[in-house]
Amino acid sequence: MEKKKVVKYSNSEVTVIWQPHLCIHAGNCVKNLPNVYKPKEKPWVNPENATGDEFIAQIKTCPSGALSYKMAGK
Secondary structure (H helix, E strand, C coil): CCCCCCEEEECCCEEEEECCCCCCCCCHHHHHCCCCECCCCCCCECHHHCCHHHHHHHHCCCCCCCEEEEECCC
16 A cells, blocks of 8 residues: 655644645645745745744645644644
8 A cells, every 4th residue: 555645844833734645736725825835836835934823724724634733842
């Protein structure tokens, strides 16, 4: 069985967990936090450009469940 890819991006408050195999590319992440999510750049996620609370609010709008989070130190 093939292992599913999981990518993590962290700032001092939160780690954003992205599961690309679940992503439906709805664009909510880019629309809600355009200074963080830049799909045409590498890396495409710049976690230092948002607070933990901003990430949590944005992740809750992800329709596919491809994004989740873990608080720092937990």
